[in-house]
Amino acid sequence: MSLPILVLSGIEKRFGGVQALRGVDFTLSAGEIHVLLGENGAGKSTLMSIISGAAQPDHGAMSLDGAPVNFQTPRDAHAAGIVMIPQELDLVPGLDIAANLFLGHEQLTGIRTLARSRMMREAHELLRRAGVSLDPALLVSSLRMGERQLVAIAKALAAEARILILDEPTAALSATEAEYLFGTVRELRARGVGIIYISHRLEEVPRIADRVTVMRDGGVVGEAAPDAPQAELVRMLVGKDFKDLFPPRAGLLGEPILNLVHARFVPLVDRAGWQAPQDVSLTVHEGEIVGLSGLMGAGRTELLSALYGFEARGRWVGRVEIGGRPVKLGSVATARRAGMAYVTDDRRGTGLVLGQSVARNIVMSTLPRVTPWGLASASREQAEVSAALSRFDVRPRVPSTRVVNLSGGNQQKVVFAKELLSGPHLLLLDEPTRGVDVGAKAEIYRQLRDLASAGLGVLVASSELPELLGLCDRIIVMHGGITVASFDAGVSEETLRRYSLGEVQAA
Amino acid sequence: MSGATEENPAPVAATAPRPRKHPLSYLIRFQSLLGLILVVVGGIIFSPRRHGHILFLGPENIANIVRSISETGILALGMTFVIIAAGIDLSVGAVLGLSSVLTAALLVNQGWGLATTLPLVVVVATLFGLMQGYLSTRLRIQAFIVTLAGLQAARGLALIASDNTFININYGHGPGSAPPAFAILGERLFGDTFPVATLVFLALAIVATFLLNQTRYGRYVFAVGGNERAARLSGIPVRWIKISVYGLSGLCAGIAGIVHAGQFSFGSPNDGSGYELSAIAAVVIGGTDLFGGAGSMIGTIAGAVMLGALANILQLNDVSAAMQLLATGAIIVLAAGLQTLVGGRDGSSR
Numbered sequence: 001m002s003l004p005i006l007v008l009s010g011i012e013k014r015f016g017g018v019q020a021l022r023g024v025d026f027t028l029s030a031g032e033i034h035v036l037l038g039e040n041g042a043g044k045s046t047l048m049s050i051i052s053g054a055a056q057p058d059h060g061a062m063s064l065d066g067a068p069v070n071f072q073t074p075r076d077a078h079a080a081g082i083v084m085i086p087q088e089l090d091l092v093p094g095l096d097i098a099a100n101l102f103l104g105h106e107q108l109t110g111i112r113t114l115a116r117s118r119m120m121r122e123a124h125e126l127l128r129r130a131g132v133s134l135d136p137a138l139l140v141s142s143l144r145m146g147e148r149q150l151v152a153i154a155k156a157l158a159a160e161a162r163i164l165i166l167d168e169p170t171a172a173l174s175a176t177e178a179e180y181l182f183g184t185v186r187e188l189r190a191r192g193v194g195i196i197y198i199s200h201r202l203e204e205v206p207r208i209a210d211r212v213t214v215m216r217d218g219g220v221v222g223e224a225a226p227d228a229p230q231a232e233l234v235r236m237l238v239g240k241d242f243k244d245l246f247p248p249r250a251g252l253l254g255e256p257i258l259n260l261v262h263a264r265f266v267p268l269v270d271r272a273g274w275q276a277p278q279d280v281s282l283t284v285h286e287g288e289i290v291g292l293s294g295l296m297g298a299g300r301t302e303l304l305s306a307l308y309g310f311e312a313r314g315r316w317v318g319r320v321e322i323g324g325r326p327v328k329l330g331s332v333a334t335a336r337r338a339g340m341a342y343v344t345d346d347r348r349g350t351g352l353v354l355g356q357s358v359a360r361n362i363v364m365s366t367l368p369r370v371t372p373w374g375l376a377s378a379s380r381e382q383a384e385v386s387a388a389l390s391r392f393d394v395r396p397r398v399p400s401t402r403v404v405n406l407s408g409g410n411q412q413k414v415v416f417a418k419e420l421l422s423g424p425h426l427l428l429l430d431e432p433t434r435g436v437d438v439g440a441k442a443e444i445y446r447q448l449r450d451l452a453s454a455g456l457g458v459l460v461a462s463s464e465l466p467e468l469l470g471l472c473d474r475i476i477v478m479h480g481g482i483t484v485a486s487f488d489a490g491v492s493e494e495t496l497r498r499y500s501l502g503e504v505q506a507a
Numbered sequence: 508m509s510g511a512t513e514e515n516p517a518p519v520a521a522t523a524p525r526p527r528k529h530p531l532s533y534l535i536r537f538q539s540l541l542g543l544i545l546v547v548v549g550g551i552i553f554s555p556r557r558h559g560h561i562l563f564l565g566p567e568n569i570a571n572i573v574r575s576i577s578e579t580g581i582l583a584l585g586m587t588f589v590i591i592a593a594g595i596d597l598s599v600g601a602v603l604g605l606s607s608v609l610t611a612a613l614l615v616n617q618g619w620g621l622a623t624t625l626p627l628v629v630v631v632a633t634l635f636g637l638m639q640g641y642l643s644t645r646l647r648i649q650a651f652i653v654t655l656a657g658l659q660a661a662r663g664l665a666l667i668a669s670d671n672t673f674i675n676i677n678y679g680h681g682p683g684s685a686p687p688a689f690a691i692l693g694e695r696l697f698g699d700t701f702p703v704a705t706l707v708f709l710a711l712a713i714v715a716t717f718l719l720n721q722t723r724y725g726r727y728v729f730a731v732g733g734n735e736r737a738a739r740l741s742g743i744p745v746r747w748i749k750i751s752v753y754g755l756s757g758l759c760a761g762i763a764g765i766v767h768a769g770q771f772s773f774g775s776p777n778d779g780s781g782y783e784l785s786a787i788a789a790v791v792i793g794g795t796d797l798f799g800g801a802g803s804m805i806g807t808i809a810g811a812v813m814l815g816a817l818a819n820i821l822q823l824n825d826v827s828a829a830m831q832l833l834a835t836g837a838i839i840v841l842a843a844g845l846q847t848l849v850g851g852r853d854g855s856s857r
Contacts, residue, residue, distance in 0.1 A: 310740055336742040350740050353733030355800050364730050365741035371723035418741070 005030050005194055006051070006082075006163055011060035013046055020046040022218045023060070028163065028194045033185060035197045035205055035226075038215035039237055039437040040407060044198055047215070048165055051196070052084040053077030081162035087171060089152045093141035097151055098123035100140055101158050123154075130154040131187040146177025150184055157188075164188065165196045170204065171435060175296040175463070182208050200437065202230045203464065230466060238438050245442040246470035247449040249489065253473075254286030256324065257339075257426045257457040258307075263318035265306040275299035276314070277306055278481035284426060284457040289448060291472035292461040295500050299481035300461035301345065304428045307459075308335045308342040323425070339425035341365070343415055345434050351415040352403050359385045359399035361414055365422045388417040392447070409440030416447065420456075427451070429460040433467065445471050465493045540806075542792060542842060543813040550820040562823055566700050574702040574770075576815035578603065578763045578779075580808065581708050582786035583793075584715040585636075585759030587807045588752040590790050591719075593732040593799025594650040596753060598639060598657035599760040599786055603779035605665040606632050606764020611674035611774025614685035621686050629761040635661065636757020640750035650753075658783070665776035674774040692769025704766045711762065716804040728752060732799030788835075789814055792842040814838075 004027040013021040021043045028034050038044040049055040050062070053071030062069055064080055071077040074084075091100050098116075099106075101123045107115040123136035132150045140148060149169055156164055166185070170178040185195060185208065197208060205212055209226040214236040221236050231242035238245075265277040275297055284290045292300045305312045309331040316329055322338045329335055335342070344350045352361055362385050363370050370381040382399070389397045392413045394406070403414060412432070419427065432448070433441040448471065452458055462468050468475050469489070477485045477499040485499045554563030562568055582599045589596045606628050613624040635657070643653040677684040695702050719725040730738040731748045739745045763782075768774050793810035795802025817838060821831045 308740075311736075332739060332742055333744075342740060344740070350734075350736040353730060353737055353800060355796075356729065356733050360726070360729070363726075364738070364743070367723050367726050367730075367743070371726065374723045376721045376723065376726065422742075 004028060005065055007063045008047075008051070009061055011047065011050060011057045011062070013050065013055065013057050015046075020218055021050075021057070024215070024218075024220055026213065026220070028196060030162070030194050031189050031192045032210045033189050033195045033197055033208055035199060035209040035212045036215065037199065037202070037205070037212060037224075037233060037237060039439055040409070041217075042215040042237075043218040044215055045167075046218075048084060048167065048196070048198065051077070051163075052082055052165060078159060081160055082165070083156040083159055083161035083163070084165040085149075085152045085156060085167065085169065087167050089148055091140050091148055091152060091155075094139065096137050096139050097127070097134060097143075097154075098136040100151060101126055101136070101155050103155075126154045126158050127151075129191075130157055131184045144177065146173045146180060149173065149177075149181055153184060153188070161193065163194045163196070165198070167198045168200060169197070170199070170201060178204070200435065202233050203466075205230075205233065234438055238442075240442075242466075243470070245438065245445060247446045249449075249473060252453075253288050254455060256283050256285050257322065258282070258284040258459065259319070259321040259324070261319035263316055263320050265302075265312070265314055265316050267306075267312065267314035269313070273297070274312075275302050275481045277303045280318075280478075280481075280483050282459075282476050282483055282486070284459050286425070286455045286457055287452050288474065289452050289458040289460060289472045291468035291475040292459065292478060293465065293468055293475050293496050293500060294478035296463065298478040298500065300478055301430050302481070303478070304342060304430050304459070304461055305344075308332060308340055308428055310335075310342060310344075336422070339423075340428060341419040341422060341424035341426070342428040343419055343430065343432065345431035347408075347411055347415055347435075351418075352411060354404040355402060357400050357402055358389070358394065358406070358414055361403050362388050362399075362418050362421060365418050384421060388421055392417040393443075409436050409443070412436055412440070412444065416444075420451065424456070426457045426459065429458060431462055432460060433462075433464070441467075465496055468496075469493065540809050542838070543809045543816070546813050546816045546820070550816055550823075553820060553824060555823055563820065568819065568823070570695065570700055570702055570705075572812070572815045572819045573705040573708075575818070576811045577702065577704040577708040578767055578770075579782050579785040579789065579814075580811040581711055581759050581763040581766065582756075582782055583789040583807050583811050584711055584804065585752075585756035586783075586786045586790050587715070587793070587795055587802060587804055588719065588728055588755045589650075590787075590795050590797060591732045591799055591802045592728050592749060592752045593735070594640075594643070594749065594752060595654065595787070595797075596636070596639070596756045597651065597654040597783050598635070598661055599756060599763075600779040600782035600784075601658040601661035601665070602632050602635055602757055602760035603764040603767060603782055604776055605635075605661045605668065606761045607768040607778055608665045608669040608674065608764075608774040608776050610765050610768040611676050611685075612668050614689065615674055615676055615683060618682050621689060625765055628765055629758060632761025632764065633754050633758040636760070637750055637754040639757075640753030643753070644746050644749045654753075662776065669774060669776045671776070673776075676768065676772040676774070678772075689769055690772070692766055693772060704770050707762065707766055711759065712804070712808050716808075719804045724748075724751075729800060732801075734800070785814065786811075788839050792839060810842075 006028040008024065008026040011021050011024040024043070024047060026047065036044055046055065050057050053074040053076050056072065069080060071080070092103065098119050102119050107119050109115045120136055127134055127136060130150060130153050132154060134147060134151070140151065143151065153164070169181055173181060185197070189195060199205070206227045212224040212226055212228065214221045214224055214233065216237065216239065224233055224236060234242040234245065260280050260282050263277065263280045267274070267276050277299055280303060282290065292303065294300050302312065306314070307329055309329060314330065320327060320329060327334065327338050329338070348354060353364070359381065363381055366384065370377055370384055385399045389399065394410050394413045394417065403411060406414065433444055436444065448458055460472065473489055475487050475491060475496065476483050477496060479500060479502040484502070487495070550563040551561055554561045556562065582603065586596055586599065609628050609631065610624060613619045613627065639653050639657045642648060643650045676689070678687045678690050692703050696706065719728065727743050727748050730741070730743055731745050735745055767778060789811035790802070790807050791797060792813060793803065793806025795806060814835065817835065818831060821834060
């Protein structure tokens with residue numbers, strides 16, 4: 001590997017009373033993918049904003065190609081070939097790909113009109129160089145998340161980027177899209193671009209990294225081997241053992257709550273890419289946490305939303321029983337009457353009213369209880385909210401805080417509080433720890449186990465196998481909308497993966 | 508952008524201090540009241556005087572102000588529900604016109620009594636609103652389009668109901684005249700000072716404030732406007748709420764139309780045009796977010812009074828009609844600008 005192109009040494013940065021970075025050293029070589037891991041608040045973002053010119057260090061030095069640099073603005077860093085691709089892509093959805101690639105530096109003809117055909121041609125070339133086969137005349141709004149991500153990378157190439165910073169690029173991508181992105185990133189590495197890759201997804205690390213640096217509490221904990229086991233990465237990230245993240249299983253099961261026997265969901269309208277549950281058999285008991293495993297598109301999310309009747313219109317056929325009695329599910333109202341609650345994977349989109357207060361959000365699903373005879377009762381509301389805040393340890397414990405100002409982990413706690421306040425018997429969870437750092441994950445696992453011990457049944461869909469293996473009492477594998485196998489805790493990742501791929505069919 | 512949450516570790520203490528508020532955020536909170544105070548102070552300063560009396564504060568003038576805002580004020584009450592639920596209702600001015608014509612036609616041409624006419628007019632206006640809400644949620648057409656179409660349709664109905672003319676209301680007994688009791692809407696109470704129309708507005712304002720702030724229904728409206736999907740997931744009857752706010756808006760427009768007919772003693776199919784914009788202006792000046800999910804009824808009421816007082820000062824000073832329009836436009840932009848300037852809702856979070 002060549003000499004480092006970017007060298008940071010002894011970087012310190014303080015925001016008010018918070019020491020965000022305490023003497024960080026960091027290097028990046030050309031043609032290298034350097035993965036940066038760290039919990040929320042570890043200092044990754046601050047470090048990146050210093051590299052990309054959005055913030056200036058209090059102490060320490062930064063050099064590019066051996067020459068000291070001191071970026072005052074993002075524009076300076078950009079001019080030096082450092083481009084950061086933020087999570088919220090700065091693309092204009094209503095314009096086509098070519099127009100986005102040339103946004104702000106459009107090419108003009110002699111009479112100062114847009115040189116459309118020339119820009120199209122060059123856009124085509126840029127996309128090809130980024131390893132993307134998309135027509136530059138397509139509107140960005142017609143692209144999927146993963147394709148937009150690739151366009152953003154092509155845009156960085158258009159700016160002659162030598163150092164590319166990717167901030168959790170796969171957070172919103174499906175597995176296939178993520179795979180495609182990895183291809184493009186490797187392609188860029190081969191062209192000599194230095195890449196800093198920030199991620200929360202530990203399982204990505206061995207597939208993409210040349211080098212791994214772990215940060216904690218504003219400092220660098222150390223480097224890890226690219227193929228280090230996840231358990232070791234977790235230990236570096238949080239300073240705790242991986243298995244300690246998961247609470248012990250309780251083991252006492254009560255009566256069955258949800259029972260599906262060869263159940264099938266017939267949607268009112270068929271939607272492309274929506275894998276309706278075809279043949280589902282499963283049971284969730286009181287006190288049990290059941291995991292749903294399977295590849296992207298196996299129908300995990302669809303099963304949950306069809307059970308809850310949320311954005312899934314249609315009817316169930318086959319045996320569907322709640323608490324031992326057959327029920328007709330299909331609308332949110334019936335699902336809630338049957339004692340279900342649902343927390344989707346899209347916290348901000350479906351879980352919370354971001355602009356409103358924590359209190360308003362928490363009582364949202366239990367309004368009838370705090371509004372006797374339809375009239376708001378401040379005292380009841382206050383009692384419910386303060387009980388929920390302390391039970392779920394939401395910080396800060398101030399009911400009037402607007403949800404948008406909370407951290408991701410605390411927002412997730414508010415969603416849980418809201419759903420559990422209605423006293424459900426069965427909790428449906430979709431990717432409960434997506435976008436949540438390891439420390440907050442452990443907290444969520446502990447709470448789920450506590451709730452289960454109190455008699456709640458939990459059905460949780462997750463794409464992270466270690467999470468399912470650590471948390472669940474039983475794991476059910478889905479493939480093509482069908483439950484293909486069911487395993488007790490202790491099954492190997494390898495087995496789950498084989499069943500998920502549909503290589504083995506259970507008897 | 509994740510930077511904000513990433514690098515601000517959650518406060519550790521269980522009783523963390525309340526996050527510090529931007530000093531200007533208080534200005535937002537009381538923006539409409541503040542504006543109202545400014546307009547009133549300005550009115551006192553710039554008011555013409557006669558025999559040492561400030562004309563602006565004269566009982567006669569105050570009565571004029573509160574009377575002038577009663578109709579658009581009533582419309583604004585209903586509009587507040589619609590806008591908090593993230594909708595818009597452009598039809599209210601036309602529905603007001605339709606209701607005034609219908610009232611006049613039934614009382615004068617058909618010789619109906621008040622006990623049958625008034626409820627029927629209110630029901631028709633409410634149904635008209637509900638239908639718009641139904642169409643917009645059922646067919647998933649934007650409320651802007653549905654109520655724009657509703658505006659045209661209501662005008663058409665008004666022309667049919669009035670046979671394309673202006674209907675004068677004469678009071679008296681017997682055919683061709685309306686019951687004298689109806690004239691009370693144009694009168695004043697308490698020694699000829701307080702307009703009855705304003706009393707209707709005040710009564711409705713109290714009911715609307717109560718409904719929005721003190722009932723489950725009000726909470727539902729806020730939740731639906733704040734995040735429709737989250738509301739649905741929480742088991743809130745989202746579609747019914749979205750339909751019902753248009754019903755409320757229609758109801759208000761119906762009552763405003765009756766007040767209009769009573770105040771002016773006639774029904775004209777073209778009356779009330781442009782009122783929807785004054786109502787929306789009052790709501791927005793009152794600090795309600797056009798994107799839904801945030802707002803206040805008190806703000807709307809203050810916004811309506813402020814617009815009325817402003818128009819009044821300009822009239823007292825013999826400012827031309829053209830300048831009055833310009834000044835009103837400037838005030839609306841100022842109010843809306845203040846809202847986004849101080850980031851009433853974290854701009855980027857949407």
